[in-house]
Amino acid sequence: MKKFSFLLVLFSASVIAQTNTEVYLFDLKKTDNGYTLVNKKNISQNKGYDSQPHFYDNHILLFSSSRNDQTDIAKYDIKTGKKVFINSTPKGGEYSPQRIPKSDDVSAVRLDDSGLQRFYRYSIENGESKELIRSLKVAYPFWFNEKIVVSSIIGKGTLDLVISDLKHKTNFTIQKNIGRSIHRIPNTNKVSYISKKNENWEVRSLDVGNLRTAKIADLDGKYEDICWLSDGSVLQAKKNQILRFDPKSSKEWEVFFTIDDSEIQNISRIIVSPDGTMISIVGEESPRFVVQKQLDAYNNRDIDAFVKVFAKDVKVYSYPNKLLYKGRDGMRKRYAAFFKNTKDLHCKIIKRVEKGNYVIDEELVTANGKKINAVAIYEVKDGKIITVTFL
Numbered sequence: 001m002k003k004f005s006f007l008l009v010l011f012s013a014s015v016i017a018q019t020n021t022e023v024y025l026f027d028l029k030k031t032d033n034g035y036t037l038v039n040k041k042n043i044s045q046n047k048g049y050d051s052q053p054h055f056y057d058n059h060i061l062l063f064s065s066s067r068n069d070q071t072d073i074a075k076y077d078i079k080t081g082k083k084v085f086i087n088s089t090p091k092g093g094e095y096s097p098q099r100i101p102k103s104d105d106v107s108a109v110r111l112d113d114s115g116l117q118r119f120y121r122y123s124i125e126n127g128e129s130k131e132l133i134r135s136l137k138v139a140y141p142f143w144f145n146e147k148i149v150v151s152s153i154i155g156k157g158t159l160d161l162v163i164s165d166l167k168h169k170t171n172f173t174i175q176k177n178i179g180r181s182i183h184r185i186p187n188t189n190k191v192s193y194i195s196k197k198n199e200n201w202e203v204r205s206l207d208v209g210n211l212r213t214a215k216i217a218d219l220d221g222k223y224e225d226i227c228w229l230s231d232g233s234v235l236q237a238k239k240n241q242i243l244r245f246d247p248k249s250s251k252e253w254e255v256f257f258t259i260d261d262s263e264i265q266n267i268s269r270i271i272v273s274p275d276g277t278m279i280s281i282v283g284e285e286s287p288r289f290v291v292q293k294q295l296d297a298y299n300n301r302d303i304d305a306f307v308k309v310f311a312k313d314v315k316v317y318s319y320p321n322k323l324l325y326k327g328r329d330g331m332r333k334r335y336a337a338f339f340k341n342t343k344d345l346h347c348k349i350i351k352r353v354e355k356g357n358y359v360i361d362e363e364l365v366t367a368n369g370k371k372i373n374a375v376a377i378y379e380v381k382d383g384k385i386i387t388v389t390f391l
Helices: 006-011 013-017 287-299 303-308 328-341
Strands: 021-031 034-042 050-055 060-067 070-077 083-085 092-099 106-112 117-122 129-133 138-143 148-154 159-165 170-176 190-195 202-207 213-218 226-228 234-238 241-245 254-258 264-272 278-285 310-318 322-326 346-355 358-367 370-381 384-390
Touching: 021 050, 021 060, 021 264, 034 254, 050 092, 050 264, 050 278, 060 083, 060 092, 092 117, 092 138, 106 138, 117 138, 117 148, 148 190, 190 226, 226 264, 234 264, 241 264, 287 303, 287 346, 287 358, 287 370, 287 384, 303 310, 303 328, 310 328, 322 328
Parallel strands: 070 092, 310 384
Antiparallel strands: 021 034, 021 278, 050 060, 060 070, 070 083, 092 106, 106 117, 117 129, 138 148, 148 159, 159 170, 190 202, 202 213, 226 234, 234 241, 241 254, 264 278, 310 322, 346 358, 358 370, 370 384
8 A cells, every 4th residue: 555644644534534435426317306316327446545526527527546556547438438547656646636727638636655745737648747836735726717726735734725826826825724625606706615613614605806705504514525506505425415505595404315325325525517417426335335345255265355355453353352363464364274175165144234334244154064153243444344243
């Protein structure tokens, strides 16, 4: 795995916390009762970090995607389903890709292995890059137009809201302690951002012309990923739901859509296509999905795939709290020979219960001609199994 610096912890804690994230694409359909999300597609289909989707246009979606122990800019063709990478940075990684206005090129934040973090322009054709802002550690940029960038930049212990004039090479700080979501408010000269100055996080507006800010709404909890619909309402990601707030009429956030899918939990990074017909979200693998992966590897007697599902310091207990062993190495030693020598090995799930980050499996295990009943409690965090308790 690539070593991440403290800068990246500030810049994108989710790169570390969401080790197995995927980018999904839905059709956004208007109904008599509002909207619905249909035709789910996992467009990243990749182990590791996939996040920060951005619609290049109504036909192309950009996102950051890990490959070969680095993170590059992926370009996904919505019509054909083809994914290609537009760059390769062996000693660094790219995040927050966006199309530059009045240009075919894209921008991204590059984090080098050395810890250097800068904002670059990339050719959509060959990936050649050019540094755009040298004086700031840009974390989450938003192009207001081809000359003005409104960014969440790394300050002294916080992320700060800064307007950068690329033509005159000036930077002006608007507010300290903000979040990562910056978006244009439809049909206005304003952008929205997340203020974390108060106990209740807020969605606020910034008028780019006169630099005035105003409160739009309190967020529903400390969840900071938002985007806007063309009707002027704002969407917020919260766990497995997308909430909606209309500044003109809403008194509180209402449920816009619930993702009832065992594959997806903890929605983040939501964005709507320019024509309003599609929405892309980022989601973590659910605990049930993670546990199922280890079961499949177990039944396939694939020791490498099996141990990868577990955290490096996984703890295995006998109920209630007797530690049997700790770590992937100990797990590999116990299971490698067992997988190799047990040709009839198979585990059948009799019943599965999922509660929060825990999955409880009642199992019937076949091994060497014998059948054994067992119960296993799995605790999942950040896409990995961190504890297993056998009853």
